[in-house]
Amino acid sequence: MKGTKYGLILIYAAIIIIPIFAIFLTTFKTIAEMYENVLGLPERFSVSNYISIFKDQSMGLYFQNSSIVTLVSVFLTLFFASLIAFAITRIGGVLSAAVFGFFTLGMMIPAQVNMIPLYQLIFQLKLTNSLVGLMIVNIAATLPVAVFILTGFMKTLPKSLFEAGSIDGAGNWLMYRKIALPLSLPSLSATAIFLFVMHWNDLLYPLLFITKDEYKTLPLALLEFQGEYMTNYPMLFTGVMIASAPLIIAYIFLQKYFIAGMTAGSVKG
Template identity: 50%
Template structure:
């Protein structure tokens, strides 16, 4: 007769659990250290001089200073770049969510196979690497006079993130019960009224999760500003941070300060929308 632990498990299973638990804790601790230690180096480095950073990267600053933040904003021009990134990101996210929600609603409500056909064409953009479309995009935008402009960056970011947004929102909108739309039709609601009164309120978690994802993508985009922007006044934050990297020496303390400044809006957006984020991640996973 086997001996059972007081929790109901066999004694052998209880011993195996006790052996596995320290290994799991060790693995989690190593994973957390791999994330936390670089963050500490960056955060402490923003208050240090370059020699002190090289001498003791993991130790707290002995004489904290805000000069690196002043240099990043003043000499590095991060103030203007921050404003440009905010304009481009907010504009691109708002435009993408507007177009994607309408397109996803059409794909979910279109009769027959028309919705699936349009959905497939839009989502097919996920299979096209951004680098493959750079040359035709640049030629087209240059002929339209949209290069070296914030409006051009808004449009190109919207174009490249639209398939992702349609994919996420389309999966959720298809999970909304058909009975809700039928009840709205009986009340005389047209497609736009159903979209505004039914689809949008129920899609808030998915819109928030998609908005966070798009915000991070557009905010951190370096490829298109590097290709499209030529003037100093239209630079975005990722492009402005490149100025701290020289041919022979990189100014790490002001660069780290710029990274902290650039990361702050992403953290703020996530904190404001975190209650929708988890529910939005699973939106559309189960059909109602």
């Protein structure tokens, strides 16, 4: 039984690793080499694709735009969501349930349904072709799910800690900073990784609001390597590897917090 389990794990790992390895090898090939032998090794491991994508394709600018939009969106979403989650857990009663239900409803509406009214709103506010407009939309789109996750965790925090803080004269803001935030670090980290992946990989909103090259993000810029009759796969895969690097690094450094956050709310404290 144990051998079967490990065998299935190895098969699953191979299904994931082999395509990634093939993509990585392709970044060192020319277009001709790729079509001659998709899974084979390149004749020589040249980094010309990596140099070209930054020198000729403005990948540095696109990387910068994605970094700014993602980091600001994640930070502000976590800040607002943690405040709202703290307020929901502190208020209690019908009002708390109503506020939580309001944000839960926001998770049920597909982003595609809002595209036309959302574009009209952003256009009227003159925030198209703007990183600020993109951040505002990202925050509004992911705030409900962040509130849902953080509220579920903060409800498990011992009420006695907040009661002790009130007795000592601490206000809600102080209890939020000194009690709720430190204890919610695992859940905040897990939510941060989740939001980071969503914002970093988002293509829908940049495709909807961004038309000028200087405001393009990485997912939108990668579309430039797809032509009507031919796709430059080595350059496209090089861009994919560059775009994936921050996600891999973030997960490596926040891995223990992510695992802790996923299980933090499973047992009532």
